[in-house]
Amino acid sequence: MEILKYIGYGLLIIGGIFLFLGALGIYRMPDLYNRLQAGTKASTIGAMSVILGVGFIQPDWLIKTLIIVVFIAVANPLSSHAIGRAAYKAGLKPIMKTKMDAYEKTQNIQETKEVKL
Amino acid sequence: MQDGKSSISKFIYTFIVVFIIWNAFTWPGKFTDIQLAEVLTGIFVSIVLALLTNKFFSSFGLKGILPIKILYFVQYLFVFLIALIKANYDVARRVILPSLPINPGIIEFKTNLKNDFAKMVLANSITLTPGTLTLDVIDDTFYVHWIDVTTEDAEQAFKEIAEPFEKILLKIYK
Numbered sequence: 296m297e298i299l300k301y302i303g304y305g306l307l308i309i310g311g312i313f314l315f316l317g318a319l320g321i322y323r324m325p326d327l328y329n330r331l332q333a334g335t336k337a338s339t340i341g342a343m344s345v346i347l348g349v350g351f352i353q354p355d356w357l358i359k360t361l362i363i364v365v366f367i368a369v370a371n372p373l374s375s376h377a378i379g380r381a382a383y384k385a386g387l388k389p390i391m392k393t394k395m396d397a398y399e400k401t402q403n404i405q406e407t408k409e410v411k412l
Numbered sequence: 413m414q415d416g417k418s419s420i421s422k423f424i425y426t427f428i429v430v431f432i433i434w435n436a437f438t439w440p441g442k443f444t445d446i447q448l449a450e451v452l453t454g455i456f457v458s459i460v461l462a463l464l465t466n467k468f469f470s471s472f473g474l475k476g477i478l479p480i481k482i483l484y485f486v487q488y489l490f491v492f493l494i495a496l497i498k499a500n501y502d503v504a505r506r507v508i509l510p511s512l513p514i515n516p517g518i519i520e521f522k523t524n525l526k527n528d529f530a531k532m533v534l535a536n537s538i539t540l541t542p543g544t545l546t547l548d549v550i551d552d553t554f555y556v557h558w559i560d561v562t563t564e565d566a567e568q569a570f571k572e573i574a575e576p577f578e579k580i581l582l583k584i585y586k
Binding site: 313316317319320323324325326328329331332333335336337339340355358359361362368369371372373375376379380383389390396398401 | 503514518540548550557
């Protein structure tokens with residue numbers, strides 16, 4: 296079972312690199328939506344790979360870690376969607392180079408409704 | 413749509429899934445080490461959970477575990493994993509390059525999926541694929557933040573972002 300151990304260490308290193316890249320992305324990107332992009336993708340695969348790596352090093356835990364990996368794959372994008380939507384509703388305008396904002400028009404309808412209430 | 417038959421089928425489906433998850437969490441490592449008390453507790457907990465949540469947990473009941481659907485699901489998993497790895501390569505490249513090559517915008521497109529759960533799976537997959545982040549889903553319209561807008565046309569964007577996933581999802585959730 297030596298090979299499994301080395302695969303596990305490899306996954307830990309890959310996960311660490313991606314978590315670092317995610318943090319770097321959050322630091323470098325210009326606005327919240329782009330930061331969410333970098334943060335979500337990199338941290339999802341980073342966390343998945345680290346947890347799976349632990350599972351490979353300690354094979355007794357492999358099934359449990361697989362369930363946690365599936366849970367992260369489902370929960371992470373959901374939470375980033377919630378943050379992005381809430382930020383847009385709170386009035387944070389994204390930085391655009393193309394001036395393409397299809398979401399804006401739905402926003403206005405909902406805002407007028409909320410004002411009436 | 414809520415007749416008694418489908419409700420029982422949903423109950424059984426939920427029970428099976430919850431029971432499998434319970435056993436996976438309490439797996440002791442060897443088949444001979446399984447404790448009877450744990451399995452019995454698992455059955456009890458699964459029955460209670462299945463009674464409470466079968467309405468929300470499954471929309472198809474036992475049809476959800478037809479072998480053909482599981483095969484399509486495995487295919488979906490492979491497509492998704494490849495997209496996930498591509499996405500991370502893409503993000504890593506954008507973050508590391510000093511010029512920060514981004515061209516962000518929010519685009520919309522319509523999906524053909526009717527099932528709510530399928531829409532959620534598609535939205536989650538879009539978030540984890542290269543350069544896209546689902547901001548909102550209103551009815552059948554997806555609003556997606558795209559880090560590198562190559563087209564502003566809804567049809568074209570749909571082809572580039574969602575088509576490979578939707579093809580398989582349409583087969584699973586007819």
